[in-house]
Amino acid sequence: MPADTAFQTFDVTTHPSQGVTNVAALRAQMTAMGLYGFIIPHEDEHQNEYLPDANERLAWVSGFTGSAGAAIVFQDKAILFADGRYTLQSREQTDPSVFSVEDFNGMASLAEQLALVPKGAVIGYDPALHSPDGLKTLKAAADQAGLTLKATSPNPLDLAWGEARPPQPAAPVVPHPIEFAGVSSADKRHGLAETLRAKGAKAALITAPSSLAWLFNIRGGDVIRSPLPLGQAILFDDGRAQIFLEPAKVTEGLGEWLGNEVSLLTPADIASALADLSGHSVLIDPAISSAYWFEALTSAGATTVPADDICALPRACKNETELKGTTAAHIRDGAILTTFLHWVATEAQTTLPSEIELAQKLESLRIASGRVKDLSFDTISGFGPHGALPHYRVTTASDIRIAKGNLLLVDSGAQSEDGTTDVTRTMAIGEPNLEHKRMFTLVLKGHIALATVRFPAGTTGTHLDALARQYLWAGGFDYDHGTGHGVGVYLGVHEGPQRISKALNRYPLQTGMIVSNEPGFYKAGEFGIRIENLQYVTKPTPIDGGERPMHGFENLTWAPIDRNLIEVSLLTEAERAYMDAYHARTFDLLKDLVAPDVREWLKTVCAPL
Incomplete structure (x- = not known):
């Protein structure tokens, strides 16, 4: 790709007139439909975390561009819901004369606001943008408050957006070679067909873009920061499948790649395909498929069987080819990151660049490698108080320069x-300062504990979460985000069903699952600390003298950890040995992939503690 290719923009600043103009246009459409309020989730028709421009409805109406949140626009007020990750950004990007900003706790936050609405009011929603699970909470709240919750078609926001709305994405859908996928689509489909037969289901309706990409060994570009195609698919109990893609996305040879058992159809064909399922049981995931699809299946005469996305668990358990590939990708990326860290430790200490300049420097190094297709998310570059916002996204309005002492x-x-x-x-x-070093080291101790744990089959991320927090807890500290999320292989950077968090998770960690290990500490208004590596679950192996084989984690991420922030006296002998081994391995893997001056610096920062 050209050396000047840019992945990320930073002009996501406050637009003072946006809230007034766009909310007024929405209210006009609401009035025409007899609505007192309209609910606007961040999610789109595919329940995506990262959205194409055409589906950034929450951003259009409010100006807020975070990856999670919601809004309710009433005739007399408007409320934006954003969680603690976006405290600063949500207030920067919204017009306070139009939107009040409230803490977001999922559907419960919306339900609380519905309880305050005058009885008899009609509140609209688009069923294509809500999961059935989420709608249950909203409907219960509306019933209790004496409201009418009304499905709207068309969506009044889309009508208000009008011709200014960007077109739906139509990125080419291309094969994902077996050298990267490791297992053919046919093998995946026939393996899942056995699951369908065991559950007594005729078919599964698949709506998650990541599952579509994984099942058919294809990739696209409809979703920002993720190589995903938007579409739907039906998998049958004999291994056949139908995939529904806009014709503009279909590339030459794609039909041949999909094979004779897969029918390549268009979205216009979905209605008749669902009608063919009349009288049959169809698996569909109520957590990630919109209520629209449940209603469509029921209207077609099919019996919906709520169940986990049939692709989610096998997709999460990476095969040997995928693990080999992502290992290589992480080593290359480690060399890029190390080059950046060297720049920060040397030149940037004098020039003191801004947060945006730092993000652009790292991005330019990745682009120059020639192997990077995109960022996996917008870079979080936070100095001092901005680092205390876990998901801070720098904008041209919030950008600050780094300075000595933080x-x-x-x-x-x-x-x-x-x-x-x-x-x-x-x-x-x-x-x-001493506080920086102490808190960094407490976070590091938790990171090491999670990296080195052994655990039996059946253990979930919920069981392991406290390991990463224990040293912070002992000092009276904590952090308000999960410790680890699943990660795909040339798929989404956030992937389930596994995670490591206080929140209950019912999915045991299994061989090949990739999770992040990212404890942190955030002192509001002053500084933030997070140490994150990716790691994957290893096969269970015996322990000398033990009775049961145990899983463990194999590290994927290799880049030096700032030794200037480590208070060595707080580490145990085993923790020091771990750090020395980690840094020795980092130097060994990266020394031949970086420039000579970076290599000399890397040798120094990777020396034993």
Whole structure:
């Protein structure tokens, strides 16, 4: 790709007139439909986390561009819901004369607001944008408050947006070669067909873009930061399948790649395909498929069987080819990140660049590699108080320069054909103080505990979460985000069903699952710390003298951890040995992939503690 290719923009600043103009247009449409209020989730028809421009409805109406949240626009007021990750950004990007900003706790937050609405009011929603699980909460709240919750078609926001709305994406859908996928689509489909037969189902309706990409070994570009195609598919109990894609996305040879058992159809064909399922049981995931599809299946005469996305668990358990590929991708990305860390530790300590300049520097290094297809998410580049906002996204309005005496947090990642990376490093600018070092080391101790744990089959991420928090807890501290999320291989950077979090998770960690290990600490208004590597679950193996084989984690991310922030006296002998081994391995893997001056610096920062 050209050296000047840019993946990320930063002009997501406040637009003072946007809230007034766009909310007024929406209210006019609501009035025409007899609506007192309209609910606007962040999610789109595919329940995506990252959205194409055409589906950024929440951003259009409010100006807020975060990856999670919701809004309710009433005739007399408007409320934006954003969680603690977006405290600063949500207020920067919304017009306070139009939107009040409230804490977001999922559907429960929306339900609380519905309880305050005058009885008899009609509140609209688009069933294509809500999961059945989410709608249950909203409907219960509306019933209790004496409201009418009304499905709207067409969507009044889309009508208000009108011709200014960007077109739906139509990125080419291309094969994902077996050298990266490891298993053919036919083998995947026939393996899942056995599951369908065991459950007594005729078919499964698949709506998640990541499952579509994984099942058919295809990739696209409809979803920002993720190589995903938007579409739907039906998998049958004999291994055959139908995939529904806009014709503009279909590339030459795609039909041949999909094979004779897969019918390549258009969205216009979905209605008749669903009608053919009349009288049959169809699996569909109520957590990620919109209520629209449940209603469509029921109207077609099919019996919906709520169940987990049939692709989710096998997709999460990476095969040997995928693990080999993502291992290579992480080593390459580690060399890029190390080059960036060297720049921060040397030149940037004098020039003191801004947060945007830091993000652009790292991005330029990834682009120059020639192997990176995109970022895996917008780079989080937060200095000082901005680092205390876990999901801070720098804008041209919030951008500040780094300065001596505080910490820089950079969370970034890349998409390559053989792997998806996600890594966070916290760096001292100038000399760190004692508090910086103490808190960094407590976070590091938790990171090491999670990296080195052994655990039996059946263990979930919920069981392991406290390991990463224990040293912070002992000092009276904590962090308000999960410790680890699943990650795909040239798929989404956030992937389920596994995760490591306080929140209950019922999916045991299984061989080949990739998770992040990212404990942190955030002192509001002052600084933030996070240390993140990716790691995958290893096969269970015996332990000398033990009775049961145990899983463990194999590290994927290799880049130095700032030794200037480590208070060595707080580490145990085993923890020091781990750090020395980690840094020795980092140097060994990366020394031949970086420039000579970076290599000399890397040798120094990877020396034994």
